[in-house]
Amino acid sequence: MLQLAINRHIDNKPTAIEPSSTSAHHWSASSTPQFQVSSYPSLIHLETMVQSAFLDDLVKNRKKFGGGKQNVKAWLDDLEHKMQANSWPEDLRLKYVSTFLDGEANDWFNENSSRMISWSSFKGQIIKQFTSTYSDIQAFQRLKDYHQTIHQTITQYYNEMIKLLKEVDPSMEETLKVNYLMSNMNNSLKYEMYKKQPKTTAQFLDIAKRFEDLQKLKENDQRRNSYLTERFPVADASDGDASELFTIKKPSLMFITTAVNNKNMRIMIDTGATNSIITERTLRQTKHKKFIKRNHQKLTLADGYSPLEVIGKVELEIKLRSTVTTIQALVVKHLSVEWTLGKRLDKLDSHV
Known part of the structure; x- marks a missing residue:
């Protein structure tokens, strides 16, 4: 419908503009040709057509709420967003909201509509009625x-x-x-x-x-500097002799995708970490054995500020190329990555 309204507007555009016959072949620097211009539909008329198309779409494709297991808050949020987009005032929303109700919810509205004196009161009452503890x-x-x-x-x-x-x-x-x-x-x-x-x-x-953008710029600069240093090592020639070239150590953090208990996962390798850590949610996705539940303990990351809640310990099989190794990992409630692999991984790292 919206596309139809726009098409009608396009179809009403003026035809090619031509100068009047009296001046078509006799223009001069001092004369101005006379044009015959067809008028466009007014912007107000076009806006009315667009709003009408939006309204038709809202009514025809409306999502009805019937109660039961439906999420009343999600339904109400979606409906209110569409009504706002169509510039519906609150009295109009309350007047026509029954057309968006069905079944149990519609019966409830019919029985209690007299108590709903405003759109705000309707929202509060329907949320209270259809939201369980x-x-x-x-x-x-x-x-x-x-x-x-x-x-x-x-x-x-x-x-x-x-x-x-x-x-x-x-x-x-x-x-x-x-x-x-x-x-x-x-x-x-x-x-x-x-x-x-x-x-x-x-x-x-x-x-x-803004902080995220600055962080990305900093990371890009670090990668660029690392690349330049690896490509063009710097020699200390202050003594006049060729000295040992500076080398870049392998970064302590890297990401790989590999099989963990026969399930592909993206993990972060931190060779500077003293423990391997996996989240409880990620662990549930794997077939694991030998999970040792512990009393909840606190673990602090290397930054000295970020506490982690440790709930247990588990054994996992990790495959790095052709090598399968069993490791022990601490299980935590939350972590910014699915899991980290640490604890002196020099030998494992050589296979990555």
């Missing part, structure tokens, strides 16, 4: 467990977190949203963000994106 607990647990991964941009992380925050509480205060956003983000950005203390989610996203 258990679903609230599940939503909060999803929010608590969600953390930014190492390959996830700050924008991707932000969008996912905002969805989870709306599930927990659509009317959550900005300061509380910012606290959750900062708590669950990567440690590499977290401490810089605490210095800036953003007050709103918009400020959080703006500051975090």
